[in-house]
Amino acid sequence: MSDRTPLEQLVGPADSQRLFAALRRGATRRDVLTMLLAGGMQAGLAGGLAGTALSAHAQTPKKGGRIRVAGATAAATDTLDPAKQSNQTDYSRGTMLYNGLTVLDGSLTPQPALAESFTTTDAKTWVFTLRKGVTFHDGKALAPADVAYSVMRHKDPATSSKAKVLADQIESVKATGPNEVTVVLSAPNADLPVILGTFHFHIVKDGTTDFNAGIGTGPYKLKEFKPGVRSLVVRNEAYWKPGKPYLDEIEFVGIGDESARVNALLSGGMDLVASVNPRSVARVKGTPGYAIFTTQSGQYSDLIMRRDQGPGANPDFVMAMKHLFDREQMKKAIALDYAVIANDQPIDPTNRFYFAGLPQRTFDLDKAKFHLQKAGISGKVPVVTSPAAMYSVEMALVMQQTAQRIGLDLDVKRMPADGYWSNHWLNSPVGFGNVNPRPSADTLLTQFFQSEAAWNESRWKNPKFDQLLLASRAETDLAKRKQMYADMQTMIHQEAGIGIPLFLASIDGHTAKLKGLAPIPLGGLMGYSFAENVWLDA
Amino acid sequence: MNLIVLKLLGQRIAIALLSLLAVSVVVFAITAVLPGDAAQEQLGQDATPEALAALRAQMGLDVPAPQRYLHWLGGLVRGDLGTSATTQMPVGTLIGSRLPNSLLLAAMTALFSVPIALTLGIASAVWRGSWFDRAASTASVAVVSVPEFLIATLAVLLFAVKLRWLPALSYVSEIESLGQLLKAFAMPVLTLSCVIVAQMMRMTRAAVIDQLEAPYIEMVRLKGASPMRMVLAHALPNAIGPIANAVALSLSYLLGGVIIVETIFNYPGIAKLMVDGVSQRDMPLVQACAMLFCAGYLILVTLADVCGIVANPRLRHR
Secondary structure: OHHHHHHHHHHHHHHHHHHHHHHHHHOOOHHHHHHHHOOOHHHHHHHHHHHHHHHHHHOOOOOEEEEEEEEOOOOOOOOOOOOOOOOOOHHHHHHHHHHOEEEOOOOOEEOOOOOOEEOOOOOOOOEEEEEEEEOOOOOEOOHHHHHHHHHHHHHHHHHHHOOHHHOOOEEEEEEOOOOOOEEEEEOOOHHHHHHHHHHHHHOOOOOOOOOOOOOOOOEEEEEEEEEEEEEEEEOOOOOOOEEEEEEOOOOOOOEOOOHHHHHHHHOOOOOOOOOOHHHHHHHHHOOOOOOEEEEEEEEEEEEEEEEOOOOHHHHHHHHHHHHHOOHHHOOOOOOOOOOEOOOOOOOOOOOOOOOOOOOOOOOOHHHHHHHHHHHHHOOOEEEOOOOOOHHHHHHHHHHHHHHHOOOOOOEEOOOOOOOOOOOOOOOOEEEEEEEEOOOOOOOOOHHOOOOOOOOOOOOOOOOOOOHHHHHHOOOOOHHHHHHHHHHHHHHHHOOOOOOOOOOEEEEEEEEOEEEOOOOOOHHHHHHOOOOOEEEOOO | OOHHHHHHHHHHHHHHHHHHHHHHHHHHHHHOOOOHHHHHHHHHHHHHHHHHHHHHHHHHHOOOHHHHHHHHHHHHHHOOOOEEEOOOOOHHHHHHHHHHHHHHHHHHHHHHHHHHHHHHHHHHOOOOOOOOHHHHHHHHHHHHHOOOHHHHHHHHHHHHHHOOOOOOOOOOOOOHHHHHHHHHHHHHHHHHHHHHHHHHHHHHHHHHHHHOHHHHHHHHHOOEEEEOHHHHHHHHHHHHHHHHHHHHHHHHHHHHOOHHHHHHHHOOOOOHHHHHHHOOOOOHHHHHHHHHHHHHHHHHHHHHHHHHHOOOHHHHHO
16 A cells, blocks of 8 residues: 555556556566556656555565454355455455456456466357466366366356356356367356456366365365354465465454454454544554555445435436535545545446546535526425445535435434344436446346346436446457447446445555555455465565 | 242253244244345455345255254254354354363453452441441442443553553463463453443442341340341341342343453454354354354353352242
8 A cells, every 4th residue: 555655646557557567477677667658647657656566565575573453344154255356355265265367456357367368259158278387276177177077067046156147147157178178158248257357257176065174276175164253364385376375374254343343453352453434534544653554446335316206216316416515525525535526427447438528527515506496396305224235324424414405305304223224225217326346347237227236226228338237248359349338338327227425445444564455446455365465474 | 849940940941942042943933034145245346146045045045944944943953053144164063162262251351250249239338328338329320321332442551552461362272371361351351340240239239238227137136136237147148149140141141242342352262253253244153153152141140049059048938
């Protein structure tokens, strides 16, 4: 974090992320200079910057040491089965023990992992060349059969995989050589390498049904696993990435209570804790020897105005509400600046398909009033909120205040977090939802904005959008894809019944001795894959 | 004497079984009223109708509720607590991994708090109205009025974060020496003691004063017994009944009611397991925990009654 800060202040998080990703791939000073100059930066500034970036990278990791890490949840449902993993503690354990065919970097671009390379001509048939000399923790060599098993098991309903919907587009996975796997899809999808880089598609041994031994190819070997209590992993000496991992041992526990987590960090009991509340940040920063690690990601809480019923059926009401967001104040007062302002479309600035050219919608009472009068809505409008959707109660209260100034009476209904998703989300005419970071723009738009999507929150239907979505999925030319995603972002911004005021950041706390953390916008803890990247600076 | 105790035990066990049955029906009914079921909770936002149906079938939730209850009851009679709906692990294993922790914490707290509470209670009764009695009573009321989460949080901030004498979390997995045991348990035991010492102390004081004001104590005093003998040999045996009941009530609280302490110190006890079970709608787990707490409570109360009878000469020889 500290290495990134000067860089981020100069070029912004997105560029700094691209730079770091390039550096991780082994870019030279010259490459970095070219990248920055291509971005229109002056040569002198770019030179200085390239220096900063390289010095950050030049810090040499040290081997050895043991850390204790606390995630934010612990339950008897903790699992080492990649298909069933569902929360950050599961994912963090997954990346310690397993690898995927690909891995997502700081801009969520897929990079080779267990697959040395991947190629396609039509985005429908994909050839993955497996890395040679990779072994599982029990000594068995990685073979195409393991990959086929690991991917195809998601399609079996009996697996009850969280990734079944994603796996259903995969027609077959076959070994086509001693180190080659061919994946055939039912329809073209240029994002297949992204999907295979997500946690659920981690590679396990062919035929595994009991995952409690945690046998994978990952950087650490499992020593102990007690669901709901803790897990202990030790360094995998035979790991295929040279020099990695750095630590000897990681103890991972889940602590549900935020203040208990922060206290455990500050009393020296933990070295890294996940999900720190913005209100605890000052305490961590104020204690010598501790630091904060922020990951800006695509997570958002959104105001849903259903377009098929209630006031949201009138497009002017939707427009009025979108102008009622006092985004600056929400960012400052609710998220304490651990957020970036969003523009009523779901692709965040860290994503490689973010459309920066879309004009920012501002807080504008006059416009809101104009649209409200045009809509002719009067009387109380109920807005359903819940602590289950992060910050939604606070956001609704800020809106309630501003709405009063144009004569709109918002009735904020606060529902308990328990059962919110099954009973209120998707059912209320006007209410809040929360969307976690998705690995790709395609996944996000398919799950939440396609006309027939099960979670089309606002029931916004636009056939043109659906066509674009399908076309962009099949498009392998990056520049053309970018343009398509820009068009889709504009459509959502203007027509969908979704108001997105902010993209929220994840905050982790750690001892200053812990080095090597760099954001991956899938979530906190380096997109949950800190384990093989961090080291202890004695 | 044996006959009285045996008869009492027999009655108690019969009533206990009936209570357990009633509790199981009530718990089952209440959890059925909670919004959402285990499948919905587990899938959360991912709950599409197909996924829900598949998971419900896998968890056995597609069977009507009364049938599920009877099936569970049948298993319980055979000593089978069933399988957790969300983890697919035997409930017995889940509870078995947590129960020893809870019992250890309860035992440590009892070991520490019961002697203190009884000593303070008896001393206050003997010197009732004195400055000592007033100070002890005021202090105990003050301590019991402060919520335990406040005591625990302040203790963590002071002893763990500021002074760094004690760990902020209680690790049971790494205890190898007595020193580590004391360190790990110091703050949880302190917090819990604050809650239960006051109750036990005030009950003890009231019970002993009640006896000390009885006519037979005057007789004891007149025949010239020492104050020590008067209290310990004459008044106390008659007060054991209510005192034992107060102790039993406090200890039953330690078994299942310590969720706040378990949360703040991240202590892997059984109360947290049950709360997890409720939030995940894991019926077999919740039922088993409820049965366990209920059984623990009944056992402690029965023990208290037996204590009262055995200790009291008048009841013993009737």
